[in-house]
Every structure is written in structure tokens, then in C-alpha cells.
Amino acid sequence: xxxxxxxxxxxxxxxxxxxxxxxxxxxxxxxxxxxxxxxxxxxxxxxxxxxxxxxxxxxxxxxxxxxxxxxxxxxxxxxxxxxxxxxxxxxxxxxxxxxxxxxxxxxxxxxxxxxxxxxxxxxxxxxxxxxxxxxxxxxxxxxxxxxxxxxxxxxxxxxxxxxxxxxxxxxxxxxxxxxxxxxxxxxxxxxxxxxxxxxxxxxxxxxxxxxxxxxxxxxxxxxxxxxxxxxxxxxxxxxxxxxxxxxxxxxxxxxxxxxxxxxxxxxxxxxxxxxxxxxxxxxxxxxxxxxxxxxxxxxxxxxxxxxxxxxxxxxxxxxxxxxxxxxx
Amino acid sequence: xxxxxxxxxxxxxxxxxxxxxxxxxxxxxxxxxxxxxxxxxxxxxxxxxxxxxxxxxxxxxxxxxxxxxxxxxxxxxxxxxxxxxxxxxxxxxxxxxxxxxxxxxxxxxxxxxxxxxxxxxxxxxxxxxxxxxxxxxxxxxxxxxxxxxxxxxxxxxxxxxxxxxxxxxxxxxxxxxxxxxxxxxxxxxxxxxxxxxxxxxxxxxxxxxxxxxxxxxxxxxxxxxxxxxxxxxxxxxxxxxxxxxxxxxxxxxxxxxxxxxxxxxxxxxxxxxxxxxxxxxxxxxxxxxxxxxxxxxxxxxxxxxxxxxxxxxxxxxxxxxxxxxxxx
DNA sequence: ATGAAAGCGCTAACAA
DNA sequence: TTGTTAGCGCTTTCAT
Numbered sequence: 154x155x156x157x158x159x160x161x162x163x164x165x166x167x168x169x170x171x172x173x174x175x176x177x178x179x180x181x182x183x184x185x186x187x188x189x190x191x192x193x194x195x196x197x198x199x200x201x202x203x204x205x206x207x208x209x210x211x212x213x214x215x216x217x218x219x220x221x222x223x224x225x226x227x228x229x230x231x232x233x234x235x236x237x238x239x240x241x242x243x244x245x246x247x248x249x250x251x252x253x254x255x256x257x258x259x260x261x262x263x264x265x266x267x268x269x270x271x272x273x274x275x276x277x278x279x280x281x282x283x284x285x286x287x288x289x290x291x292x293x294x295x296x297x298x299x300x301x302x303x304x305x306x307x308x309x310x311x312x313x314x315x316x317x318x319x320x321x322x323x324x325x326x327x328x329x330x331x332x333x334x335x336x337x338x339x340x341x342x343x344x345x346x347x348x349x350x351x352x353x354x355x356x357x358x359x360x361x362x363x364x365x366x367x368x369x370x371x372x373x374x375x376x377x378x379x380x381x382x383x384x385x386x387x388x389x390x391x392x393x394x395x396x397x398x399x400x401x402x403x404x405x406x407x408x409x410x411x412x413x414x415x416x417x418x419x420x421x422x423x424x425x426x427x428x429x430x431x432x433x434x435x436x437x438x439x440x441x442x443x444x445x446x447x448x449x450x451x452x453x454x455x456x457x458x459x460x461x462x463x464x465x466x467x468x469x470x471x472x473x474x475x476x477x478x479x480x481x
Numbered sequence: 482x483x484x485x486x487x488x489x490x491x492x493x494x495x496x497x498x499x500x501x502x503x504x505x506x507x508x509x510x511x512x513x514x515x516x517x518x519x520x521x522x523x524x525x526x527x528x529x530x531x532x533x534x535x536x537x538x539x540x541x542x543x544x545x546x547x548x549x550x551x552x553x554x555x556x557x558x559x560x561x562x563x564x565x566x567x568x569x570x571x572x573x574x575x576x577x578x579x580x581x582x583x584x585x586x587x588x589x590x591x592x593x594x595x596x597x598x599x600x601x602x603x604x605x606x607x608x609x610x611x612x613x614x615x616x617x618x619x620x621x622x623x624x625x626x627x628x629x630x631x632x633x634x635x636x637x638x639x640x641x642x643x644x645x646x647x648x649x650x651x652x653x654x655x656x657x658x659x660x661x662x663x664x665x666x667x668x669x670x671x672x673x674x675x676x677x678x679x680x681x682x683x684x685x686x687x688x689x690x691x692x693x694x695x696x697x698x699x700x701x702x703x704x705x706x707x708x709x710x711x712x713x714x715x716x717x718x719x720x721x722x723x724x725x726x727x728x729x730x731x732x733x734x735x736x737x738x739x740x741x742x743x744x745x746x747x748x749x750x751x752x753x754x755x756x757x758x759x760x761x762x763x764x765x766x767x768x769x770x771x772x773x774x775x776x777x778x779x780x781x782x783x784x785x786x787x788x789x790x791x792x793x794x795x796x797x798x799x800x801x802x803x804x805x806x807x808x809x
Numbered sequence: 810a811t812g813a814a815a816g817c818g819c820t821a822a823c824a825a
Numbered sequence: 826t827t828g829t830t831a832g833c834g835c836t837t838t839c840a841t
Contacts, residue, residue: 154618156818167828172820179821180826197614202594203531203540204818207833212531214574214595222560223756225553232550235577239584244591246542247575249563256567263572266530267542286525290482373760406760428551432701432734433761484834495812500836507837508810532834535817 155196164192175200206268214244215455216269218260220277220298222249225427226397226442227275230296233448234273241452243270254279261287271455276300278339292458294451298341299468306458308450308469312342315440315473316349316394319422321356322438323392326420326481330359331392334369334379334400343371346396346424365390369400376403384411391419392481398423398430401437405480420481424473435479443471483524492520503528534596542572543783544597546588548605548626550577553755554725554770555603558624561776562601569784571598582607589615599783604628606667620786622779626669627796634786636778636797640670643768643801644677644722647750649684650766651720654748654809658687659720662697662707662728671699674724674752693718697728704731712739719747720809726751726758729765733808748809752801763807771799 157171164171166185173179174189181189206212215238219227235245246269250257257280264272271292276284281300284293288305295307323331333350336343347366354364365388367379376395383390384407395401401423408415415421415435423430426441450469457464485499492499494513501507502517509517534540543566547555563573574597578585585608592600599620604612609628612621616633623635651659661678664671675694682692693716695707704723711718712735723729729751736743743749743763751758754769778797785792 154818157820158818161828168818169820169829170827173827176820182826185826197618199590199593201596201818203534203596204833205820206531207529207535207818207835208820210833222556222563223553225551228550228556232577235550236579239576244595245575247573248567249560251564262527265527267572268529268531290525373756377760402757402760406762406764409762428701429730429757429761432705432730433757434734434737436734482834485836486834489812496835497813497837498811501811504836510810513810529834532817533836535819535834536836538817 155198160192164189211270212268213242214246214269216264216272217245217247218274219249220252220275226425229444230448233445234451237449237452271459273451292455294454296451304467306454306464306467308447310442310473311470312345313349316346317353318475319394319440320350320353323394323422324357327392329389329391330363331394332365332383332390334376334395335366336371336396350394369396371397371400373399373403376400377407380404380407393421395423398425398427398439416480422481426476438478438481439476440473441476446471483526487524488520492517539598540596541570542574542597544592544600545573545575546602548578548580548603554753557772558776561773562779565777565780599787601779620783622782624779632795634782634792634795636775638770638801639798640673641677644674645681646803647722647768648678648681651722651750652685655720657717657719658691659722660693660711660718662704662723662732663694664699664724678722697724699725699728701727701731704728705735708732708735721749723751726753726755726767744808750809754804766806766809767804768801769804774799
């Protein structure tokens with residue numbers, strides 16, 4: 154691989170001149186500049202970012218830690234980050250922890266070794282203290298799966314408000330108190346969604362005894378199993394709030410397999426608004442997460458920190474939006 | 482950020498000793514090793530990979546270029562790569578070109594600047610020559626969207642064979658010659674899938690005049706529009722091969738919106754077997770891509786090249802598998 | 810068993 | 826306008 158040294162020798166100039174020419178800073182006589190560019194071209198020169206990073210600090214890479222690359226919501230958000238980061242010259246280093254806390258620790262370590270300029274992560278409870286220690290060295294922003302009570306900058310859809318929207322709609326549309334397919338206990342976004350559901354019941358005078366929950370686990374399969382359980386014990390059930398779209402799709406399937414119809418027999422409301430929800434039948438009524446806005450906000454917050462500016466707010470909750478379709 | 486120099490000073494030893502100790506190579510007296518580790522711990526030392534890479538060449542990062550991060554199939558494959566690469570200490574640098582050839586060029590450039598140890602990419606026609614020039618500098622493997630006629634190592638499901646499977650099934654199950662929703666003209670995997678469809682028709686004595694194709698574009702929306710067109714001109718249509726699952730889902734929706742039923746009125750077969758296909762209604766009969774196998778094979782081929790071994794085969798075609806479900 | 814020093818590719822003073 | 830030089834953090838001879 155050709156280096157600036159090679160170019161310098163071949164062009165008969167010093168390395169500094171080459172550097173100046175290629176980076177277009179400092180004075181360089183047009184002739185020499187042309188010559189240098191020509192030689193660089195001939196040699197197929199490609200600058201080495203590692204070396205550059207060593208001297209001026211910035212690697213121009215952003216680390217992203219996701220619990221599951223194969224999740225439509227996460228990747229949709231990451232795409233938003235990518236689209237916002239790319240024009241600024243940042244590259245994304247995406248690593249998937251598969252929800253494994255130990256892997257997560259290692260990944261966070263690797264990100265530091267790579268000296269990423271900023272870190273965006275979907276947290277898990279096991280990461281909380283780790284994040285606390287890292288944030289003093291690297292700008293961080295936590296997305297979607299928040300760390301409750303932490304003062305790390307965090308951005309997310311308002312899980313609670315979204316859940317209220319969903320539950321309120323179901324209560325209005327159903328004869329009986331709706332049930333809920335909850336997210337995994339260990340995922341923080343599960344909690345405000347559950348709380349929203351419970352509070353909506355309370356708001357119309359229903360007691361927690363009227364609440365019925367089953368684990369949906371944020372997956373197709375979990376939703377399927379949870380719904381199947383709900384159906385097995387059918388105490389007048391005609392509405393279900395699935396904590397995310399994946400589990401909603403699983404639930405839809407379970408309803409059908411059990412011989413019922415959605416929305417006629419049972420109505421469903423999901424959460425996230427992943428693309429598939431528009432095309433399936435019945436199309437899914439759901440709470441839309443502002444994915445692009447989240448991605449942009451994340452990058453914005455990170456930029457602020459990287460520029461040394463104080464972060465204005467450290468918890469941004471973007472409102473979810475109710476999207477009505479066929480399932481409720 | 483603490484450096485080995487800091488550790489050396491504080492531990493009262495030379496930097497070389499620190500390096501040896503931390504990397505556990507060369508002789509280091511147990512006492513000094515302990516001391517060094519302790520100091521490193523105190524200082525919260527995290528090695529700088531850039532610096533390490535500068536001296537020993539390897540960055541331990543693999544670059545991945547995808548045309549769309551938000552595509553279930555691609556990310557499923559990338560996840561497979563991730564799972565195979567992670568244990569070997571490699572980090573993935575994932576960049577999304579959004580199918581834009583110009584972005585693609587720049588990304589490939591960036592990957593080189595970052596000195597990734599290997600490159601995995603889903604090609605587009607515009608990349609072909611670029612890839613040719615890069616492959617002499619960086620180990621490369623092309624996935625799924627192949628470069629026809631190139632001798633770059635490539636891995637993919639056998640698009641043609643899979644398409645034959647799909648079309649043969651439809652021909653068997655339908656009264657009339659099936660139609661096809663094709664992929665984008667510019668995406669190479671579209672071609673063998675189309676060819677398979679045409680050849681299947683031919684194999685049962687149907688002429689190309691019996692073939693009916695409409696652009697499905699590999700997207701939900703494209704599938705929806707394409708199917709709508711097919712339906713508008715309804716010459717006894719009762720079977721459709723959608724070139725991928727996304728367009729199949731779009732088509733399913735179009736069928737329903739037009740007042741028809743799948744599979745009763747029209748049967749559908751997709752391609753890819755993304756996770757959603759199992760849960761929607763009707764569940765989708767499709768051709769399964771061996772995604773994990775593709776990911777593993779990709780990493781294997783890359784490893785071979787990185788180790789300087791000659792690549793045994795430069796085109797691996799993995800068979801697609803017919804998965805029968807409700808749609809046909 | 811350990812330290813001194815060279816050098817990886819590049820940028821940024823500092824001179825000239 | 827250009828060249829020389831000193832690092833950036835680390836690994837690796839080569840001495841000791």
C-alpha cells in the first residue's frame with residue numbers, strides 16, 4: 154500500500170507538502186499540487202485513517218450496540234442514524250450483542266479499543282454501571298431501551314404515553330377489559346408500556362384485578378404463545394394490547410389458529426409500526442415510533458457532546474402516534 | 482486516556498515490558514506482571530487498536546456493504562456473519578449504500594481508508610469494476626447480489642434453482658400459467674430468478690408468450706403495485722411467483738384489496754423465507770435461503786484469503802429449499 | 810527478565 | 826511555498 158512517503162519521493166517533494174496538498178489545507182503551488190495528485194492517482198494511494206486518527210484524535214466512527222440486528226425496529230432506527238451520520242463523514246460500527254450481557258461488556262470494551270468518537274446503544278440492565286463509567290471517556294447516548302434513573306443522555310419514544318394511547322383505544326372499542334402481551338421482564342421498555350396499560354384500565358375505573366397479562370416477549374413466537382395462553386382461558390376476551398408489533402403478528406396468527414377472527418372476535422393493537430404492519434391482513438393498528446426522528450436526535454445529541462457542548466436535555470421522550478388500521 | 486507510557490512510568494518499568502505483560506508474550510517476571518496489571522487497572526487502561534494496527538497491520542475489522550439495512554434478508558445474513566466473526570475477534574463495520582452507486586463507491590473507499598481486513602458486499606452492477614481493482618488489496622467476498630462473469634469469490638443461494646422450484650410448484654398447483662413479479666432490473670439476483678421462471682414454463686411446453694411478468698421491485702410496495710396491475714388485466718390468473726418475500730407480502734395485500742382470496746383464487750410463492758412469512762395469513766409458501774450457511778461460508782472464504790490460502794472455489798451456490806405453507 | 814530505540818503513516822508546528 | 830522534525834500509542838528487534 155502506497156503511503157505519502159512514496160508519493161513524496163516520487164513527486165520529489167516533502168511529505169508535509171503531500172499532506173497539505175491531499176488535504177487541501179496550507180499553501181501549495183498549483184503545479185506541485187497537480188503533480189502530487191497525479192502521482193497519488195498512479196500509485197492508487199488510499200489514506201490510512203488509523204494513522205490520521207492517531208495524530209488528530211478523531212476516528213470518525215460511531216459505535217452502535219444493538220441487542221438484535223435482525224429486528225426491524227432497531228435496524229430502522231439505525232438506518233436513520235446512518236442516513237444522518239453519513240453526510241457528516243461518520244462510519245458506523247455496528248455490533249450485535251444478541252442480548253447477552255457478557256457479550257455486551259466485551260463489545261463496549263471493543264468499541265473503546267477502537268476509539269469510536271461516539272457510542273449509541275440500546276441498553277440492558279446489566280449495562281447500567283458500565284455505561285456510567287464509560288460516559289466520562291466517550292460521548293454516549295442511550296436509545297429506546299433506557300436506563301431508568303441514569304443521567305446519561307437518553308432518547309426514546311414515550312413508551313408510557315404510547316401504551317396509554319393503545320390501551321385507551323382498546324378500552325373504547327371493546328366490551329371487556331383488554332389483556333396485554335408484555336415485553337420481556339429484563340427489557341426496560343417493557344415496564345412503561347405495562348404501566349401505561351394498567352393506568353389506562355385504572356382511568357376508567359377498572360381495578361388491577363381486571364388486568365390480564367401474559368408474556369409476549371417482543372418476538373413473533375412469544376406473541377404466539379402468549380396469545381394462545383390468553384385464548385385457552387377465555388374469560389370474555391375481545392381486545393389485546395401487544396407490547397410490540399412482532400408479538401402482535403404472532404398473536405394474530407394464534408387468534409386465527411384458534412379459530413377466531415381479528416378484529417371481529419378479538420381486536421389487537423401493537424407498538425412500533427414496523428413496515429410489515431401495513432401489508433399483513435388484518436393490517437395492524439399500532440403505535441408509531443418516530444424512528445427517523447430518534448435517529449436524528451441521537452446523532453444530534455452525540456454531536457453536541459463531541460463538540461464539547463453541554464447537553465441541554467438528558468432525556469428526550471418523543472411521542473408515539475396512534476395509527477389506526479384494520480386490527481382495531 | 483491512559484497509555485502504556487503512563488503505566489510504565491507509574492509501575493517503574495519500561496514500555497516494552499508493559500506491552501509484553503499486557504499481551505502475555507515474552508518473559509515477564511510474575512511480580513512485575515502483577516504490578517503492571519494492577520496499575521493498568523487503576524488507570525482504567527484500554528489499549529488503542531489503531532496504534533496496534535499501525536504496527537502489526539491487522540485491524541481486526543471486517544467491512545460489510547449492504548444496499549439496505551432495513552431489509553430482513555440482508556440483516557439476517559449479516560447476523561450470521563456477525564455470529565461467526567465475533568468469536569474470532571472481528572468487529573463488523575456495516576455501511577448502508579441505500580442502493581446508491583455513488584454512495585457505494587464512497588463506502589468502498591472509506592472501507593479501504595479504514596483498512597478493514599476483509600470486505601463482504603452485496604454487489605450492484607456499478608460496483609463490478611471497482612471490486613475488480615480492490616480485490617488485489619483486500620480480501621473480498623460478494624454475496625447474494627452477484628457479479629456475473631467475475632472471478633471474485635462469490636456466495637449465494639442458487640437463485641435459478643430456487644426459482645425453478647417455485648415456478649414448478651405453481652405450475653403443478655394452478656390451472657393457468659403462473660405470472661411473476663420480478664425484481665428490479667438493476668439487481669443481478671433478479672435475472673436468474675426470472676430465467677428460472679421462464680424455463681419452468683418452457684419445461685412443460687408453455688411458450689414465452691404464456692409468461693406474464695410485472696415489476697415487483699423486491700419491496701412491499703412494488704409487490705403491491707405489480708400485483709394490482711396483474712389483477713387489472715385478469716386473463717385467467719391463479720398463480721404468482723413473487724421474486725422475494727417482501728413483494729409477496731405486498732402482493733398478498735393487493736389480492737385481498739381487490740376482493741380475491743389467497744390461496745383459493747390466486748396462489749402465491751415467494752422467495753427468501755424471512756421470519757414474518759410464518760406468521761402472516763395466509764402463511765407464505767416460499768423458497769428458503771440458507772442464511773446462516775451463507776454467512777458462515779462468507780467468513781470462511783474471507784478467512785482463507787486473509788490467511789493467504791488460495792480460494793478453492795470462487796462461486797458457491799447454495800441450494801434454496803421449498804417451504805410449503807398456506808399460500809400455495 | 811527488562812529497557813532503549815526504531816518505526817508503522819500521518820499531521821502540525823517550526824524553519825527556511 | 827516547502828521541507829524537516831516531532832510526536833500520536835504501540836510492538837518489536839536488539840542490547841543488556
